[in-house]
Amino acid sequence: MNLKQLDPLSPRFYVLSVVLFLVLGSAFFTIARVAAAQAPTGALPTDAGLAAEVEAGLALFEERCSACHGPAGLGDGPMAPDLPNPPARLGDPAFLRTAVAGDLFQTISSGRIERGMPPFGAQSTDPLSADDRWRLVAALYSLAYTAETMAEGEQIYVASCQECHGDGDESETVPALNDPAYWLNSSDHTLFLSFTDDSWLPEHQGLGLNDEQRWAVAAYTRVNYGSPVALFQPLTAASVSGQLFNGTTGEPLTADKATGLTATLRAFTEDLDVRLTLTTTVASDGRYHFDLADASPAWFFRVQVNYGGLDFTSDFGQLSQMRPGLDLPVTVYDTTTDPAAIQFEQIHIVIEIFDNEVQVNELYVVSNLNDAVFTGQSGDYSQGTVHFGLPPEAMGLDVQRGFGSFESFFPTDEVTLTADGWAALIPVRPGRGSLTLLARYTLPYRSGMALNHRLYHDAAGVTLVMRDVGVRVATSDVWLDNGPQLIAGEPFVTYFRPSLAAGSTLELTFSGRSRMAMLLQDQAPALAVGAGVLLLAVALAAYVTNSWRREPDAIETEALEADADELLHAIAELDDAYEQGEIAEADYRREREELKAALRDRWADDD
Numbered sequence: 015m016n017l018k019q020l021d022p023l024s025p026r027f028y029v030l031s032v033v034l035f036l037v038l039g040s041a042f043f044t045i046a047r048v049a050a051a052q053a054p055t056g057a058l059p060t061d062a063g064l065a066a067e068v069e070a071g072l073a074l075f076e077e078r079c080s081a082c083h084g085p086a087g088l089g090d091g092p093m094a095p096d097l098p099n100p101p102a103r104l105g106d107p108a109f110l111r112t113a114v115a116g117d118l119f120q121t122i123s124s125g126r127i128e129r130g131m132p133p134f135g136a137q138s139t140d141p142l143s144a145d146d147r148w149r150l151v152a153a154l155y156s157l158a159y160t161a162e163t164m165a166e167g168e169q170i171y172v173a174s175c176q177e178c179h180g181d182g183d184e185s186e187t188v189p190a191l192n193d194p195a196y197w198l199n200s201s202d203h204t205l206f207l208s209f210t211d212d213s214w215l216p217e218h219q220g221l222g223l224n225d226e227q228r229w230a231v232a233a234y235t236r237v238n239y240g241s242p243v244a245l246f247q248p249l250t251a252a253s254v255s256g257q258l259f260n261g262t263t264g265e266p267l268t269a270d271k272a273t274g275l276t277a278t279l280r281a282f283t284e285d286l287d288v289r290l291t292l293t294t295t296v297a298s299d300g301r302y303h304f305d306l307a308d309a310s311p312a313w314f315f316r317v318q319v320n321y322g323g324l325d326f327t328s329d330f331g332q333l334s335q336m337r338p339g340l341d342l343p344v345t346v347y348d349t350t351t352d353p354a355a356i357q358f359e360q361i362h363i364v365i366e367i368f369d370n371e372v373q374v375n376e377l378y379v380v381s382n383l384n385d386a387v388f389t390g391q392s393g394d395y396s397q398g399t400v401h402f403g404l405p406p407e408a409m410g411l412d413v414q415r416g417f418g419s420f421e422s423f424f425p426t427d428e429v430t431l432t433a434d435g436w437a438a439l440i441p442v443r444p445g446r447g448s449l450t451l452l453a454r455y456t457l458p459y460r461s462g463m464a465l466n467h468r469l470y471h472d473a474a475g476v477t478l479v480m481r482d483v484g485v486r487v488a489t490s491d492v493w494l495d496n497g498p499q500l501i502a503g504e505p506f507v508t509y510f511r512p513s514l515a516a517g518s519t520l521e522l523t524f525s526g527r528s529r530m531a532m533l534l535q536d537q538a539p540a541l542a543v544g545a546g547v548l549l550l551a552v553a554l555a556a557y558v559t560n561s562w563r564r565e566p567d568a569i570e571t572e573a574l575e576a577d578a579d580e581l582l583h584a585i586a587e588l589d590d591a592y593e594q595g596e597i598a599e600a601d602y603r604r605e606r607e608e609l610k611a612a613l614r615d616r617w618a619d620d621d
């Protein structure tokens with residue numbers, strides 16, 4: 015059987031997962047204990063504190079990995095014969111020299127369950143912390159490289175490298191040796207090649223080393239300067255500081271505006287738990303500063319400033335041994351009450367016609383083309399910002415807010431009904447596609463219907479997507495009929511019309527009975543549109559819109575792809591709302607879990 019082809023949804027995949035789960039839960043530990051006694055000690059960093067961390071990693075390896083990978087990581091653990099694939103020979107220098115540390119961490123975290131390698135990160139039934147997974151990566155180098163190699167490497171370092179690299183610190187001519195970006199993204203083979211390939215690094219040529227010495231010094235340098243346990247040691251003296259800018263004026267915040275502002279620093283773990291919350295006042299030059307006595311390089315930091323009643327946040331940043339001082343500028347914006355800044359970048363209407371009811375889904379991608387936050391015409395966003403029309407017969411309006419991808423829509427109650435529609439109660443930040451809302455409602459259908467409602471803001475384009483169920487759509491001639499399309503084997507029809515001005519009415523007339531409804535007559539009205547179908551249709555609509563538009567539009571991809579920062583942002587906002595008692599505990603927990611899952615997917619996709 016070809017396990018590479020194993021479909022994650024197939025029964026075989028499922029069976030294998032269960033088997034692994036059982037194996038890890040029980041038999042595994044007994045076997046591991048037996049193997050524990052004779053674990054070898056290989057390459058350790060010279061620093062005693064770091065050496066202790068690697069030893070902790072080796073102990074974890076015995077406990078959690080050796081049953082499959084073998085006590086020395088040579089792929090010969092007692093469980094190896096029962097696995098669908100031979101476990102990797104992690105402790106073999108031939109394997110490790112070409113391995114990339116960041117990839118090892120990723121595999122340990124996410125596993126390759128279909129190939130017999132379980133995950134030890136968040137998806138595990140008994141997860142290891144990120145710190146422990148880094149200790150394990152360090153332990154693999156200790157298994158593969160020997161203490162003798164370290165001794166030899168040290169001699170070569172002193173003789174051939176020290177004159178330029180000193181104790182590893184940055185200088186005018188050489189970079190610091192403890193740059194995580196270097197060690198996590200390159201293998202020892204890369205460093206080896208820099209000593210042999212003169213087109214690459216002229217300074218590394220002519221050092222008079224043979225191959226064995228090159229491998230030895232590469233191993234020594236990694237274990238001492240590039241070991242994950244060195245890179246991820248807590249920092250005892252770190253700082254986060256930054257300048258506040260006014261994005262509306264493009265200038266740093268001046269004394270009159272900065273005085274009285276507070277900055278809040280939050281640190282998140284990889285699993286998005288808040289580890290630290292600190293507050294400080296912003297100085298009169300518009301700068302803030304936090305000193306940290308104990309901070310982890312694994313944390314994600316973000317600074318939030320409340321300006322003019324609105325929260326603004328910095329990007330996310332991380333500390334490192336190399337960069338113990340993190341600079342996180344925050345851009346705040348003034349507000350505007352001018353609705354002309356608001357544009358519907360895209361409107362996608364997806365409808366499903368049932369026997370006597372129609373489910374309408376309207377997806378709005380909203381842009382704010384001004385350099386100021388739109389807080390509604392009254393200036394008070396809780397009175398409504400962006401306005402939307404609704405047909406008079408619409409029932410059961412439900413609005414969801416999108417966070418960058420079509421998988422991450424969450425119900426929002428930051429909306430209110432108006433005389434002929436609804437309005438968002440959300441301030442709209444400057445930028446294209448800065449707000450995405452999905453409105454769903456039903457309309458009665460009696461052998462036909464009209465979908466008419468007002469547009470309060472300019473729309474760049476509108477798409478209509480519906481299953482081809484024999485219903486005719488009468489549109490004015492501005493609509494382009496794109497004809498039938500097959501989506502996942504099902505026929506759909508799509509229409510598109512370019513720009514509609516604010517104040518105009520969206521008009522669509524439908525007639526004829528739905529073939530689908532006749533088929534489903536005997537069944538209960540199934541109004542819940544399969545989310546998958548909807549999203550597929552919207553994705554198609556976006557595609558269609560794009561192919562019809564003359565100029566390619568960056569917004570399209572921005573709105574389609576979940577952005578990890580956006581999700582982190584959403585989580586932080588959710589945390590704030592919860593802290594301020596704005597949402598119920600149960601809703602908070604559920605939404606946070608969903609956002610975390612979306613974020614994990616995103617991180618997994620990035621690798």
Ligand code: HEC
Binds near residue numbers: 034083101122126132
């Ligand atoms: C249930 C058996 C099992 C356990 C327990 C296990 N592994 Fe694995 N591991 C495997 C198998 C099988 C493979 C090979 C997967 C493949 O061929 O793609 C593998 C592959 C790997 C790889 C990828 C190597 C490569 O080719 O890039 C790494 C890294 C790894 N394991 C580390 C670990 C660590 C660290 C632990 C303990 C925390 C561990 N494994 C526990 C079975 C296991």
Ligand code: HEC
Binds near residue numbers: 170
């Ligand atoms: C003549 C000076 C010189 C000598 C000797 C030297 N290096 Fe370098 N090394 C450099 C310079 C310059 C760079 C930066 C090259 C670049 O990034 O363009 C560098 C880069 C590196 C890097 C990559 C660091 C990073 O973050 O990009 C490593 C690792 C390294 N050297 C290790 C060694 C080792 C090990 C030796 C001894 C075998 C050695 N170097 C000898 C000058 C030297």
